[in-house]
Amino acid sequence: MSIVLLGGSPAAVSGSGRLLQHIGDLLAQRGHRVGAIAVRDLPPRALLHADLSDRAIADACNLVAEAEAIVVATPVYKASYSGILKTFLDLLPQHGLEGKLLLPVATGGSQSHMLALDYALRPVLAALSAKHVLTSIYATPEQMAWSDEHGLSLAPTIATRVNYGVCEMSAALTAQHRRSAQTERRRPAIAPRQMAQQQSA
């Protein structure tokens, strides 16, 4: 899976979840493969007991392991990110985000804790060895309107931030794919030692 949307809200109807889905839709429109993990949908007992033998938990961890990029969204709870998000991140191996591109997203009740992603979540992503953490996106309810008919509409400042984040992630992934394709093309079809053996045979 190229990109994983990791949703960290315990709420069934979730502002951060809607913003996350919107970002995922924009990335999919740019041709990226997008999958999703909603932590609230994982089996609670297995999650709390860090039971990696549970199928759903193992599948979610594998999805993260296979992802090139992760958009991680959380509500602000008590001036930090949500507890269920941390519970899931604690299941990942020590360097579980190594080589991955991360885009942190949060919604909060007001602007008071708009730095929560930067002072609370960012160090955790760094501790998990994330390769590159893009500029965070933070929105309040006043900046996001929802209608069943039209879906999510964002205040211009947030829409601009979202587009910037999507472009940054998309460009970085495309450049990464191009580099891998070039390396693949330069690699000889057979290994040099195998080639020498064939010549001497």
Ligand SMILES: Cc1cc2nc3c(=O)[nH]c(=O)nc-3n(C[C@H](O)[C@H](O)[C@H](O)COP(=O)(O)O)c2cc1C
């Ligand atoms: C338990 C709890 C704690 C919260 N703590 C904060 C907070 O410290 N700062 C803040 O700005 N908003 C706080 N909020 C408001 C939420 O961050 C806000 O409603 C957010 O948009 C919810 O996102 P969600 O719908 O994805 O769960 C809190 C809400 C709850 C339920």
